[in-house]
Amino acid sequence: xxxYQHCVHYYETDKMGIVHHSNYIxxxxxxxxxxxxxxxxxFEKLExxxxxxxxxxxxxxxxxxxxxxxxxxxxxxxxxxxxxRLRLAYEMRNAAGKLVCEGSTEHCFLGENxxxxxxxxxxxxxxxxLQQLA
Amino acid sequence: xxxYQHCVHYYETDKMGIVHHSNYIxxxxxxxxxxxxxxxxxFEKLExxxxxxxxxxxxxxxxxxxxxxxxxxxxxxxxxxxxxRLRLAYEMRNAAGKLVCEGSTEHCFLGENxxxxxxxxxxxxxxxxLQQLA
Amino acid sequence: xxxYQHCVHYYETDKMGIVHHSNYIxxxxxxxxxxxxxxxxxFEKLExxxxxxxxxxxxxxxxxxxxxxxxxxxxxxxxxxxxxRLRLAYEMRNAAGKLVCEGSTEHCFLGENxxxxxxxxxxxxxxxxLQQLA
Amino acid sequence: xxxYQHCVHYYETDKMGIVHHSNYIxxxxxxxxxxxxxxxxxFEKLExxxxxxxxxxxxxxxxxxxxxxxxxxxxxxxxxxxxxRLRLAYEMRNAAGKLVCEGSTEHCFLGENxxxxxxxxxxxxxxxxLQQLA
Numbered sequence: 001x002x003x004y005q006h007c008v009h010y011y012e013t014d015k016m017g018i019v020h021h022s023n024y025i026x027x028x029x030x031x032x033x034x035x036x037x038x039x040x041x042x043f044e045k046l047e048x049x050x051x052x053x054x055x056x057x058x059x060x061x062x063x064x065x066x067x068x069x070x071x072x073x074x075x076x077x078x079x080x081x082x083x084x085r086l087r088l089a090y091e092m093r094n095a096a097g098k099l100v101c102e103g104s105t106e107h108c109f110l111g112e113n114x115x116x117x118x119x120x121x122x123x124x125x126x127x128x129x130l131q132q133l134a
Numbered sequence: 135x136x137x138y139q140h141c142v143h144y145y146e147t148d149k150m151g152i153v154h155h156s157n158y159i160x161x162x163x164x165x166x167x168x169x170x171x172x173x174x175x176x177f178e179k180l181e182x183x184x185x186x187x188x189x190x191x192x193x194x195x196x197x198x199x200x201x202x203x204x205x206x207x208x209x210x211x212x213x214x215x216x217x218x219r220l221r222l223a224y225e226m227r228n229a230a231g232k233l234v235c236e237g238s239t240e241h242c243f244l245g246e247n248x249x250x251x252x253x254x255x256x257x258x259x260x261x262x263x264l265q266q267l268a
Numbered sequence: 269x270x271x272y273q274h275c276v277h278y279y280e281t282d283k284m285g286i287v288h289h290s291n292y293i294x295x296x297x298x299x300x301x302x303x304x305x306x307x308x309x310x311f312e313k314l315e316x317x318x319x320x321x322x323x324x325x326x327x328x329x330x331x332x333x334x335x336x337x338x339x340x341x342x343x344x345x346x347x348x349x350x351x352x353r354l355r356l357a358y359e360m361r362n363a364a365g366k367l368v369c370e371g372s373t374e375h376c377f378l379g380e381n382x383x384x385x386x387x388x389x390x391x392x393x394x395x396x397x398l399q400q401l402a
Numbered sequence: 403x404x405x406y407q408h409c410v411h412y413y414e415t416d417k418m419g420i421v422h423h424s425n426y427i428x429x430x431x432x433x434x435x436x437x438x439x440x441x442x443x444x445f446e447k448l449e450x451x452x453x454x455x456x457x458x459x460x461x462x463x464x465x466x467x468x469x470x471x472x473x474x475x476x477x478x479x480x481x482x483x484x485x486x487r488l489r490l491a492y493e494m495r496n497a498a499g500k501l502v503c504e505g506s507t508e509h510c511f512l513g514e515n516x517x518x519x520x521x522x523x524x525x526x527x528x529x530x531x532l533q534q535l536a
Contacts, residue, residue, distance in 0.1 A: 010301060010311065011156055011294050013149035015202060020145050021457040022431070025424040026279050033278060033337070043278065044337060055423040059461035068149060069301070069312060144435060144445065145428050155323040156293040160413050163290070167412060167471070177412065178471060189289040193327035203435070203446060279424055281417035283470060288413050336417060 001038055001132065003073040003093075004031040008066050018065040024101055025058055028090050031074040032105065039129040046126075050112040056085070060103035064094065071095055078133040084108045084116040086130070135172055135266065137207040137227075138165040142200050152199040158235055159192055162224050165208040166239070173263040180260075184246040190219070194237035198228065205229055212267040218242045218250040220264070269306055269400065271341040271361075272299040276334050286333040292369055293326055296358050299342040300373070307397040314394075318380040324353070328371035332362065339363055346401040352376045352384040354398070403440055403534065405475040405495075406433040410468050420467040426503055427460055430492050433476040434507065441531040448528075452514040458487070462505035466496065473497055480535040486510045486518040488532070 006027050014020040033043055046053060066072060073093045080087035086107045092100040109117045120127050140161050148154040167177055180187060200206060207227045214221035220241045226234040243251045254261050274295050282288040301311055314321060334340060341361050348355035354375045360368040377385045388395050408429050416422040435445055448455060468474060475495050482489035488509045494502040511519045522529050 009294065009298055011148060011154050011297055014145060015147035015149070015151045016454060016456070017149045021460060022145055022424055022427040025427055025460075026277065029278055029424070037337075042337065052418060054418070054467070055464060057461065057463040058423060058427075059459065061459040062457060065456070069310065143428065144431055150320060150322070155326065156290055156297070159290040159293055159326075160411065163412055176471065186284060188284070188333070189330060191327065191329040192289060192293075193325065195325040196323060199322070203444065279416060279422050282413060283415035283417070283419045285417045290413055 001035065001075075003075045004034040006030060006072045006074060008068050008070045008072065010068055013068050018067055021060070021062060024060050024062070024092070024103065027072065027074060027092065028058070028060070028103055028105055031076050031090060032088060035076045035133060039132045041126055041129050046109070051117070051123075052110045053107050054110065056106040056108055058103065058105050060101055062101045063099045064101075066094065066100055072100055076133055078130050079104060081119060081127060081130060084118055086119065088133070135169065135209075137209045138168040140164060140206045140208060142202050142204045142206065144202055147202050150199075152201055155194070155196060158194050158196070158226070158237065161206065161208060161226070162192065162194070162237055162239055165210050165224060166222060169210045169267060173266045175260055175263050180243070185251070185257075186244045187241050188244065190240040190242055192237065192239045194235055196235045197233045198235075200228065200234055206234055210267055212264050213238060215253060215261060215264060218252055220253065222267070269303065269343075271343045272302040274298060274340045274342060276336050276338045276340065278336055281336050284333075286335055289328070289330060292328050292330070292360070292371065295340065295342060295360065296326065296328070296356075296371055296373055299344050299358060300356060303344045303401060307400045309394055309397050314377070319385070319391075320378045321375050322378065324374040324376055326371065326373045328369055330369045331367045332369075334362065334368055340368055344401055346398050347372060349387060349395060349398060352386055354387065356401070403437065403477075405477045406436040408432060408474045408476060410470050410472045410474065412470055415470050418467075420469055423462070423464060426462050426464070426494070426505065429474065429476060429494065430460065430462070430505055430507055433478050433492060434490060437478045437535060441534045443528055443531050448511070453519070453525075454512045455509050456512065458508040458510055460505065460507045462503055464503045465501045466503075468496065468502055474502055478535055480532050481506060483521060483529060483532060486520060488521065490535070 008019055012019050012023045075091045077089045079089040088105050090103045094100050111117050117123055142153055146153050146157045170176060209225050211223045213223040222239050224237045228234050245251050251257055276287055280287050280291045304310060343359045345357045347357040356373050358371045362368050379385050385391055410421055414421050414425045477493050479491045481491040490507050492505045496502050513519050519525055
């Protein structure tokens with residue numbers, strides 16, 4: 001799968017002259033939305049099934065600063081999928097191939113009654129689709 | 135009524151070293167939320183009545199740049215209230231009293247059926263409370 | 269010139285379930301950056317010449333709400349270019365062609381001494397390039 | 403030291419009706435700015451000394467969703483200070499005292515030549531002040 005591409009916006013920079021660190025968390029979401037759509041499970045599909053998917057945790061290790069107008073290439077990998085929890089890993093590189101940052105997010109999926117779904121049991125097709133990110 | 139105070143966050147600056155212009159639109163919302171609560175009509179009250187209040191327009195004229203950690207004082211005035219439309223005006227000043235920007239927003243109010251409410255007829259108490267901003 | 273395309277991010281929505289009105293101001297900047305690059309004058313070029321270009325004003329009239337994952341098409345037109353001031357107009361449409369919002373921004377351009385440049389006199393090539401947006 | 407207080411803004415919510423997870427990263431920065439000023443080392447002081455302090459990593463574990471208009475109380479603790487690295491831990495609670503999220507950030511400090519400072523050797527007074535957060 002092709003990496004998701006994000007072009008750095010002016011409003012994403014801060015007075016240090018580079019991208020503010022909080023924006024990478026948003027780019028992870030952009031990349032996640034993109035790859036889920038690519039494997040046939042856009043967010044809207046889960047939402048139309050009455051499923052909410054809160055973020056349980058995020059972490060991000062910054063390696064190289066990004067500047068305005070740079071294009072950043074983001075790959076998303078399935079890191080863990082068991083019980084009620086999905087863990088995705090992200091790698092961001094700039095156009096020169098240099099590592100910009102690495103991160104991960106954890107998610108659960110809540111059914112209409114608000115209770116966490118057991119992923120392999122309750123969403124087998126979703127789990128199968130996610131294997132494309134393994 | 136005391137002006138609403140906003141202390142400039144680091145993440146609100148951009149690579150020009152000053153506050154990015156889009157943030158003033160958010161500060162207008164912060165100030166609007168504050169004054170509506172002050173006059174007894176917090177957003178939550180309107181929402182609990184099933185009333186949505188979309189923004190119809192915004193405009194902002196920038197006069198003086200704001201720097202990180204500055205405190206900005208924002209006053210909100212009722213500019214127009216007739217038919218289905220509310221117009222609020224905003225004035226932002228820095229600690230030295232210098233004009234930072236002027237702006238305005240227009241709003242309508244939609245009932246549960248999604249139709250615009252005639253403000254003085256359908257929300258007379260709200261309109262009366264808003265006179266405190268005149 | 270092709271319109272600039274922005275795909276609505278999840279983090280751009282608010283609790284009304286639609287895009288928060290402040291984000292359109294950022295999309296105008298995205299579109300402006302895009303068209304200036306298209307006509308051969310990327311922001312970086314102005315910045316490398318020591319020219320800063322503060323935003324003097326913005327205004328935006330919201331017509332149709334945007335939802336998560338929609339693609340919005342933004343066209344930018346030169347509305348005024350005289351003295352020290354540039355005014356651009358923006359039109360945003362959704363995939364169905366429906367008008368999402370209309371807006372405008374005003375800009376001046378400051379030389380290295382911090383004084384406003386007279387555009388047609390001090391930046392004739394820039395002005396010529398901008399005619400492509402007329 | 404009193405916890406830093408953040409009142410949730412409307413624009414910080416997303417279409418799930420609660421605060422978007424990326425904003426907590428920004429609140430950590432707000433709280434960090436606040437406590438550093440409290441201990442006598444506002445960001446501006448470091449910047450005026452020619453010291454930049456990039457964020458090396460962030461992580462955040464979300465426990466309880468936050469709603470619009472809630473006040474969140476954020477405490478910052480010194481978790482590690484050795485070599486070139488500072489690690490701060492954050493705990494956010496709502497007005498009912500319920501844990502909202504826990505997180506941490508790592509920072510280094512770059513001198514004017516762009517090289518990382520050894521904190522206890524190069525910034526002893528800063529390190530001493532940070533002990534108030536231990």
